Amino acid sequence: MTEPKQWVKPDPEKEDVFWPTEELKETAWVSDESIYEEALENPEEFWAEQAEEGIDWYEKWDEVYTEEPYNYEWFVGGKLNLAYNAVDRHVENGKGDENAIVWEPEPTDEDTVRITYSELKDEVSKFANVLESLGVEKGDRVGIYMPMIPEALIAMLATARVGAAHSVVFSAFSPESLKDRLDDANAKVLVTADGYYRRGKPLNLKKNANKGLRGSPVENVVTVKRTGADVEMEEGRDHWYHELMEGASTEHEPAVMDSSDLAFILYTSGTTGKPKGVMHHVGGYAVQAYLTAKWNFNLHEGDIFWCTADVGWITGHTYINYGPLMNGVTTVVYEGAPDYPEYDRLWEIIEDEGVTQFYTAPTAIRMFIKQGEEWLEKHDLSSLQILGTVGEPINKDAWMWYFEHIGGGRCPIVDTWWQTETGANVINALPGVGPFIPVYAGKPFPGINADLLDTEGNPVGVDEGGYLTLKSPFPPSLIRGVYKRPEKFKEEYWSEYGPRYYFTSDGARIDEDGNIRITGRLDDVMNVAGHRLATGEVENAIGKHELVAESAVVSRPDDVKGEVPIAFVMLERGAEVDSETLKKELIGLVDDTIGPTARPADIIIADEVPKTRSGKIMRRILKSLVKGENPGDLTTLRNPEAVERLQEKIQ
Ligand code: WTA
Numbered sequence: 001m002t003e004p005k006q007w008v009k010p011d012p013e014k015e016d017v018f019w020p021t022e023e024l025k026e027t028a029w030v031s032d033e034s035i036y037e038e039a040l041e042n043p044e045e046f047w048a049e050q051a052e053e054g055i056d057w058y059e060k061w062d063e064v065y066t067e068e069p070y071n072y073e074w075f076v077g078g079k080l081n082l083a084y085n086a087v088d089r090h091v092e093n094g095k096g097d098e099n100a101i102v103w104e105p106e107p108t109d110e111d112t113v114r115i116t117y118s119e120l121k122d123e124v125s126k127f128a129n130v131l132e133s134l135g136v137e138k139g140d141r142v143g144i145y146m147p148m149i150p151e152a153l154i155a156m157l158a159t160a161r162v163g164a165a166h167s168v169v170f171s172a173f174s175p176e177s178l179k180d181r182l183d184d185a186n187a188k189v190l191v192t193a194d195g196y197y198r199r200g201k202p203l204n205l206k207k208n209a210n211k212g213l214r215g216s217p218v219e220n221v222v223t224v225k226r227t228g229a230d231v232e233m234e235e236g237r238d239h240w241y242h243e244l245m246e247g248a249s250t251e252h253e254p255a256v257m258d259s260s261d262l263a264f265i266l267y268t269s270g271t272t273g274k275p276k277g278v279m280h281h282v283g284g285y286a287v288q289a290y291l292t293a294k295w296n297f298n299l300h301e302g303d304i305f306w307c308t309a310d311v312g313w314i315t316g317h318t319y320i321n322y323g324p325l326m327n328g329v330t331t332v333v334y335e336g337a338p339d340y341p342e343y344d345r346l347w348e349i350i351e352d353e354g355v356t357q358f359y360t361a362p363t364a365i366r367m368f369i370k371q372g373e374e375w376l377e378k379h380d381l382s383s384l385q386i387l388g389t390v391g392e393p394i395n396k397d398a399w400m401w402y403f404e405h406i407g408g409g410r411c412p413i414v415d416t417w418w419q420t421e422t423g424a425n426v427i428n429a430l431p432g433v434g435p436f437i438p439v440y441a442g443k444p445f446p447g448i449n450a451d452l453l454d455t456e457g458n459p460v461g462v463d464e465g466g467y468l469t470l471k472s473p474f475p476p477s478l479i480r481g482v483y484k485r486p487e488k489f490k491e492e493y494w495s496e497y498g499p500r501y502y503f504t505s506d507g508a509r510i511d512e513d514g515n516i517r518i519t520g521r522l523d524d525v526m527n528v529a530g531h532r533l534a535t536g537e538v539e540n541a542i543g544k545h546e547l548v549a550e551s552a553v554v555s556r557p558d559d560v561k562g563e564v565p566i567a568f569v570m571l572e573r574g575a576e577v578d579s580e581t582l583k584k585e586l587i588g589l590v591d592d593t594i595g596p597t598a599r600p601a602d603i604i605i606a607d608e609v610p611k612t613r614s615g616k617i618m619r620r621i622l623k624s625l626v627k628g629e630n631p632g633d634l635t636t637l638r639n640p641e642a643v644e645r646l647q648e649k650i651q
Contacts, residue, residue, distance in 0.1 A: 002380035018436040021081025022135035028075040034242035039446035046447040069499035074476040081254035083161035086325035090117045099330040106197040106336025125252035125446040127158035134220040138163030143187035147196030163255030165262040169603020173595045178212030195227035206231040218506035220534035259283025268420040277483030284476030292425040293323030297357040307359040312419040343371040347379040361530035391530035399438035417441040423477030449481035469501040469506040526555040548573040556626040564601035609641040
């Protein structure tokens with residue numbers, strides 16, 4: 001065995017600061033920090049150059065960037081197709097025999113599936129023809145409610161190929177969540193599967209899909225047979241994927257899309273209970289997804305890239321599907337649970353497949369820390385070059401453990417800050433530039449302008465906390481609107497500082513070298529095991545119970561999941577209930593309305609919660625109570641005595 005390569009070295013003076021080695025600098029796409037200044041001097045020129053080099057355009061743009069208040073567009077007039085860029089061009093460039101997708105099923109007695117770029121081109125073309133035969137046209141929406149199987153990627157790519165927009169709904173979301181999203185997007189077709197395996201058990205996804213489809217606008221449903229479960233198929237509406245694919249042609253002309261056409265909608269939690277449909281446009285998304293995947297993970301031909309997210313989230317869209325595929329590398333897709341059948345499943349896959357870049361969430365790392373290092377000792381992880389993290393602030397212990405035990409002290413950790421709304425990575429250290437510092441994400445990606453502002457809109461100084469904003473010209477893949485709700489778009493992102501600053505809702509601090517540390521959300525959005533969830537969504541679900549008069553949900557820090565929801569529930573006057581039964585019913589409502597990821601870790605039945613004199617629930621106080629902290633000044637409350645009573649209940 002050759003000695004594993006060393007990709008990082010410690011700073012000679014500062015503890016826990018790491019830099020790329022010469023070896024990494026040599027292979028990295030960027031190794032000189034002058035890139036930051038250069039790109040910001042003229043972001044339009046920077047992005048135009050990258051767009052020209054990295055993406056295949058049918059027609060070049062007329063204007064690189066245009067901006068007016070609340071409306072901005074990159075590569076205006078440019079024509080391209082995302083699926084062509086992710087698949088066909090690699091086949092045309094002679095890379096058809098290289099693996100595009102390596103799929104690892106959860107059951108260990110099933111074989112790994114490898115799909116080459118040529119095969120993927122055929123499958124995507126066939127499914128594009130299938131979608132068209134079901135009446136899908138350019139500009140339509142296609143719902144995708146699928147587990148982690150290759151067909152999920154095929155369905156997304158085929159949708160992009162025909163010029164429609166996909167709306168992927170996380171497979172663990174409830175039928176009601178699915179229905180809301182299908183309705184809102186007015187989806188014509190839904191692609192789903194009979195089921196999938198989770199911790200050794202087959203789960204029936206089609207059953208949930210069928211429930212969600214009741215009364216929905218969907219005309220045709222295509223179901224992939226994965227588990228062979230018994231499923232109900234409705235005559236005239238339901239079709240089996242394999243049957244439709246059998247007769248489909250592999251010849252398909254990709255739709256010529258405008259940069260400003262809708263690429264996809266992805267629903268995400270905002271400040272209120274109703275998820276918003278975040279819209280991304282084809283041109284800007286393609287460029288930033290491509291370039292951030294390439295530079296941040298140092299992607300080169302032959303690399304085996306593994307992002308452990310789910311395709312139901314933005315991380316899966318950009319770094320399982322479009323990003324790695326547009327770069328022509330192999331993307332690993334794993335169906336199941338990270339701890340099945342044992343805690344070393346992920347390490348086994350890394351070893352077996354020779355994974356070169358591994359991208360995961362702090363919550364997964366914390367789960368593995370708990371299980372101990374013995375699970376790693378059996379595995380050779382020396383193929384790894386770059387580690388990534390995303391989704392929530394990573395604590396120092398988790399960072400160091402990831403660095404030492406997974407990366408063997410050899411690999412940089414690229415801590416990428418971004419959001420569903422930014423479509424692709426925005427803040428992180430570049431692998432060939434560094435530095436890699438625990439809990440600091442790093443600098444805004446070249447060509448992206450971020451500012452930390454105080455409440456008045458003035459830039460904050462070193463180590464003073466501020467609101468993270470993105471400044472014009474906005475990142476190419478920044479959100480282009482909230483589907484059907486332009487007023488919501490304005491309110492959520494632009495009401496704080498006006499149209500020149502996109503408001504991220506995250507707090508951050510900056511060090512003297514310009515490295516940014518993300519401190520977390522400032523709104524009522526939680527990050528539960530890396531899943532974004534608004535407290536209001538959980539409140540809406542709980543509020544459906546006939547005995548619930550009012551509820552307040554706050555997050556509590558959690559060692560593994562980062563945050564968990566805690567629900568305070570006030571009952572209707574005179575309601576008499578057995579509290580255990582009620583709690584079960586409330587959990588059931590949360591499961592049905594959102595999905596099990598949103599389950600409260602604790603439900604506290606209270607007569608009263610602290611309120612302001614104007615009747616607003618004081619979540620800040622509830623938050624300190626669940627953390628066991630002193631709730632602070634209570635004089636502004638209408639009912640300070642409620643706090644003491646709650647304290648007794650919580651202890
Ligand atoms: C948080 C996930 C700290 C942040 C890509 C953001 C992070 C929200 C990081 C978006 C990070 C994401 N460090 N916090 N590296 N990455 N976040 O839309 O609060 O699911 O606003 O997108 O996750 O979550 P979303």
